[in-house]
Amino acid sequence: TVSKPLDIHDWILFCEMDTREAYQQQENKMRLLLIGLGLVIMLALLLLFLGQEMFLHPLRHLMHLTDEYRQGNYKAYFAKPSLLLAPTELRQLGETLNANAEKLSTMLETMEIVNKVVTETEARYRTLVEKSTVGVYGILNNRIMYANPRLAEMLGYELGELSGGMPIHDIVHPDNLLDVQQRMERRLTGDLSDESYEVKLVRHDGQVIFAEIYASLGTLGGQIALIGTVLDISERKKMENELRHLSMHDQLT
Numbered sequence: 001t002v003s004k005p006l007d008i009h010d011w012i013l014f015c016e017m018d019t020r021e022a023y024q025q026q027e028n029k030m031r032l033l034l035i036g037l038g039l040v041i042m043l044a045l046l047l048l049f050l051g052q053e054m055f056l057h058p059l060r061h062l063m064h065l066t067d068e069y070r071q072g073n074y075k076a077y078f079a080k081p082s083l084l085l086a087p088t089e090l091r092q093l094g095e096t097l098n099a100n101a102e103k104l105s106t107m108l109e110t111m112e113i114v115n116k117v118v119t120e121t122e123a124r125y126r127t128l129v130e131k132s133t134v135g136v137y138g139i140l141n142n143r144i145m146y147a148n149p150r151l152a153e154m155l156g157y158e159l160g161e162l163s164g165g166m167p168i169h170d171i172v173h174p175d176n177l178l179d180v181q182q183r184m185e186r187r188l189t190g191d192l193s194d195e196s197y198e199v200k201l202v203r204h205d206g207q208v209i210f211a212e213i214y215a216s217l218g219t220l221g222g223q224i225a226l227i228g229t230v231l232d233i234s235e236r237k238k239m240e241n242e243l244r245h246l247s248m249h250d251q252l253t
Helices: 008-070 088-130 149-155 174-188 234-252
Strands: 135-140 143-147 195-202 208-220 223-232
Touching: 135 149, 135 208, 149 223, 174 195, 174 208, 174 223, 208 234
Parallel strands: none
Antiparallel strands: 135 143, 135 223, 195 208, 208 223
16 A cells, blocks of 8 residues: 655644654653752752751850850850750750759859858958957967957057057067967967967057967968957956055055
């Protein structure tokens, strides 16, 4: 059989069908390419988001906490939402920082309370000492480094002059100086405990007074010091001498 030649219209229709199929295939390929590209972009955005949530945000928060701690704010914490997607190491680091910050904050609050109590106690003690009717002293290296107003008044010195490091030999009578120095040395070495004894002191104007010393070991400015009280017993000694004189006079008569 002899095939019939294609009519021109049939040929045009055939070509149009081939072109349409070619376009359809190209369109399908482009559609698949665009879908793939869209998936790649979405995956990249997802990875970027996860990277920020897992690394960037926790690290920024960690840097912020470091600044807070440097400024003394130990109540700052690593927010738990920042740790949800973080790697195990960063999550453990954040939890450790939170635990340590909480402990440190508690310690600081406790220290603040203790310091407040100590300050209040020191203020009360200082008020009692400053208003005391007996002299109070603190001695370091044989020098008076603390004296209350009553002791300065008793010895006739300005308070700053007496408590500015005056050597004890300026106020202790030569008759008692060696004994006083030996007692101080023995107390510092632990050979002598708290004690009370009588001594003659020399006022700024040269007048000699009798005093009863109560001596103890303590601290002054964080250093081991000799502390104690001084009571003027000049009137008592005068009365004792008068009574002794009268007693001897009565015996003679």
